[in-house]
Amino acid sequence: MDFRIRYVKHSLEEIEMGQVIFYQPDQDVDGVSATSNVKGFTTLTALARAWGIPLDSVATIAAHSNKLEDKQPWCMELENPRRSLYVVPRTQGSLQTRNMARKLLRDAVLDCNNALQLSHFNFIQGDLPETEISAVLEVIRDCASKDGPPAVIIDIDVRKKSEFERLYDRVLSEGDKARSDLIHDEQKHPPLKAARLIPEFIQQKQSVLDVVDSQLGVVSKKGGEVFSSGLSALTKGEFYVLGLNPCSGGKYPTVRDHVANWDLIDFSAFTHQSWHPEDWNRDCYELQETIDCKKRWGITRHQRAVVKLITSLTDVSDMRTIFATNAIFAASKSAESFRAQTGLGLNQAFELCWPLHKHFLNIVRPKVIICLGLGEFDSSYALIRAKSRAVKAIKELKTDKWKCHYADINLGTVRITPLVIGVKHPSRFGYQLKESDENDMRSRMPFLGKRLS
Numbered sequence: 001m002d003f004r005i006r007y008v009k010h011s012l013e014e015i016e017m018g019q020v021i022f023y024q025p026d027q028d029v030d031g032v033s034a035t036s037n038v039k040g041f042t043t044l045t046a047l048a049r050a051w052g053i054p055l056d057s058v059a060t061i062a063a064h065s066n067k068l069e070d071k072q073p074w075c076m077e078l079e080n081p082r083r084s085l086y087v088v089p090r091t092q093g094s095l096q097t098r099n100m101a102r103k104l105l106r107d108a109v110l111d112c113n114n115a116l117q118l119s120h121f122n123f124i125q126g127d128l129p130e131t132e133i134s135a136v137l138e139v140i141r142d143c144a145s146k147d148g149p150p151a152v153i154i155d156i157d158v159r160k161k162s163e164f165e166r167l168y169d170r171v172l173s174e175g176d177k178a179r180s181d182l183i184h185d186e187q188k189h190p191p192l193k194a195a196r197l198i199p200e201f202i203q204q205k206q207s208v209l210d211v212v213d214s215q216l217g218v219v220s221k222k223g224g225e226v227f228s229s230g231l232s233a234l235t236k237g238e239f240y241v242l243g244l245n246p247c248s249g250g251k252y253p254t255v256r257d258h259v260a261n262w263d264l265i266d267f268s269a270f271t272h273q274s275w276h277p278e279d280w281n282r283d284c285y286e287l288q289e290t291i292d293c294k295k296r297w298g299i300t301r302h303q304r305a306v307v308k309l310i311t312s313l314t315d316v317s318d319m320r321t322i323f324a325t326n327a328i329f330a331a332s333k334s335a336e337s338f339r340a341q342t343g344l345g346l347n348q349a350f351e352l353c354w355p356l357h358k359h360f361l362n363i364v365r366p367k368v369i370i371c372l373g374l375g376e377f378d379s380s381y382a383l384i385r386a387k388s389r390a391v392k393a394i395k396e397l398k399t400d401k402w403k404c405h406y407a408d409i410n411l412g413t414v415r416i417t418p419l420v421i422g423v424k425h426p427s428r429f430g431y432q433l434k435e436s437d438e439n440d441m442r443s444r445m446p447f448l449g450k451r452l453s
Contacts, residue, residue, distance in 0.1 A: 002151040003140055004115075005168075007158040007232065008122040012315070017041070020123045023050040026153060031112035033073065033086035033104055034119050036062035043119050047085065051078060058087070065089040073104045075111060084111040088120070097135035105139065105148040115151035122155035128163045137171045158321070161232075165266065201231045201265060208234075208359065209259050215355035216255065222330035222342055223252035226259050226356070230267035233323040239314065240366035240418070241306070241324035242380040244373050245338065245349075246331035247427070251280075255329045268319035270306045271298040305426030306372065312438050313370075313421075323364050327380040329353050335378040350383045358411050366418050374403050374422035381422030384409075401432050 006026065014021050019041035034044040038059045048058045053076070065074040066089045076085040086104060091097045108116040121133060140152055156164045212220050225246050246252065253261070267273075274280070274293035298304065310316055328349045332338040339345055344352075373379035381403060388407040396405040403422045408415060424432055 001140075001143060001148045002115075004151065004153045005164075006117075006153050006155050007161055008155050009158050009237075010123060014123070018125055020046045023047045023119075024122075026115070026117055028115050028151070029117040029153065030082065030114045031084040031086065031108050031116040031149065032119055033088050033116065036065045036074075036087045036089050038062050043122060044087065047119070051083075051085070053078070053085070061087050073100070073107055075107060077111070084108075086116075091132065094131050094135040097132045098139055101136045101139040102143075105143055105152070108149040112149035114149075115153055116149045117153045117155065119155045121160075122157055124157040124160050128160045128167065130167055133164070133167060134171055137168065141171065161266065204231055204234060205259070205262065208356065209256070211356045211359050212256050212259050215352075216329070217352050218344070219328075219330050219349060219352045220256040221254050224255045224258065224329045224331040225252060226255060226325060226329050227262050227264070228269040228324035228326070229322060230264045230320060231262070232265050233268075233321060234360065234363055235323075237321070237323060237364050238367045239310075239316070239322045240361065240364055240369045241310070241322055242369055242371050242384065243324075243326040244335060244346075244378070244380045244383075244425075245326050245328035247333065252331050266320045268322070269324065270303045271319045273297060273303075275300050275303065301430045302427040305429075305431040308431040309370070309423060309426070309433070312433065314368075323360065323366075325357075325360065327353065327357075327383045329356075335375075346378055347383070347386075354387075361409065361416060362411050362414070365416060369407070369418050369420045371420060371422040373425040379422065379425070381420065384420055399437070401437060 008024055010020075011022065020043050021041055023043070023046040032047060034047055035042075036044065038045055038055070044058060044062065045055060047053075048055055061074050061076065065072070065087050073086040073088045076087065078085065086107065088100060088104060091100050104118075105116070118136065120136075121129065136154070140148075140154075208226070212226075228241070228243070252258070274296035276293065276296045279293040279296060298307065307319060310319060310322065316322060328338075328346065330338075330342050330344070330349055332341045335346065338349070342349065369384060371379065371381035371384060374381045376382055384407060385405065387409050388405075396403060401424055405420055406417055407420045408417050
């Protein structure tokens with residue numbers, strides 16, 4: 001049985017109201033379980049609206065399931081497409097939750113051919129319900145393949161991601177101790193620890209590596225890097241942060257080796273990495289696990305300026321949720337020395353890197369691309385602007401500190417029209433926007449507020 005964690009983001013309206021308005025479907029799912037709560041806007045009522053189920057029917061089933069002395073999941077079979085909705089009575093404590101989870105997985109064996117989605121924790125008000133989540137994880141961890149559906153997906157409110165990860169690791173370690181004398185057949189019955197990267201992150205990284213091998217040409221063999229964020233950020237989101245290229249102040253693996261060895265999940269190079277030369281050169285894969293360098297995480301002017309920029313112009317508080325990379329993946333000491341160090345021009349190198357950006361942009365579909373650097377020729381802003389030459393007139397707003405325009409980028413199967421913002425490069429100029437600049441940017445560009453809402 002495969003296991004996947006799905007972190008769910010919510011709209012500002014949902015967070016302010018404290019209620020679930022929208023159900024966010026997963027295309028692989030043919031069974032969804034939801035708690036039998038229909039008071040106000042809940043996950044169950046959002047599901048009912050999305051699937052066209054009369055709310056009074058759902059309310060009747062929810063009331064019935066809560067009254068049953070022997071608590072059982074109540075299944076609704078739906079057609080066109082065929083899928084199952086499991087209305088699960090409210091439980092209290094680990095014992096009730098564990099028993100209910102076992103019954104739910106048992107029932108899903110008969111009804112789900114693909115995956116069962118557990119939506120109970122996709123919107124969490126207050127503290128993380130550790131007792132109930134631990135009980136569910138323990139049941140999944142110890143479940144044999146014959147006792148559950150082919151795959152289980154658990155929804156977790158993204159605002160509780162770090163707390164959940166700590167709880168998840170604790171459940172895994174307890175399971176490892178309890179089963180230390182058992183031998184797992186990891187191909188047939190992978191333990192939960194191995195399933196953490198299946199299929200979401202292992203397949204995701206392999207898809208990136210496939211593009212590197214087939215499309216990047218000589219760039220894949222140059223020293224450099226692709227990721228400035230963890231794999232969890234490579235998902236649909238509002239922002240795409242883009243530098244020009246890695247600075248070769250220290251040693252780098254090849255671009256291909258960087259991708260092949262990249263296993264960081266929740267990470268941001270701007271807040272969870274030391275750029276001190278000693279730390280960097282001792283660990284070229286940037287894991288820094290054996291180095292006492294946390295006190296130097298995020299302290300450079302460049303890192304602090306990027307964090308200030310993002311938090312000033314957006315509502316993002318955790319940099320690990322934003323996907324960040326460079327326009328060109330090969331490293332150099334500067335834009336001016338790039339050709340001498342790599343044997344490639346900036347435009348030539350960007351064209352080689354562009355297939356991987358198309359792959360990323362197809363996944364993220366950003367509303368805003370934030371470029372670190374705004375030079376007319378040697379910046380990520382200029383390279384992205386060149387991809388919009390098909391537009392007859394690019395309406396570009398400029399000041400001495402920032403520029404912006406709407407791009408029209410052809411990704412092959414789809415076109416995206418993100419707002420592209422360029423700022424002076426933070427490594428050279430730090431953060432130069434004053435509060436008046438930030439307010440001016442928002443007031444003169446009402447579409448920014450509209451696109452971020």
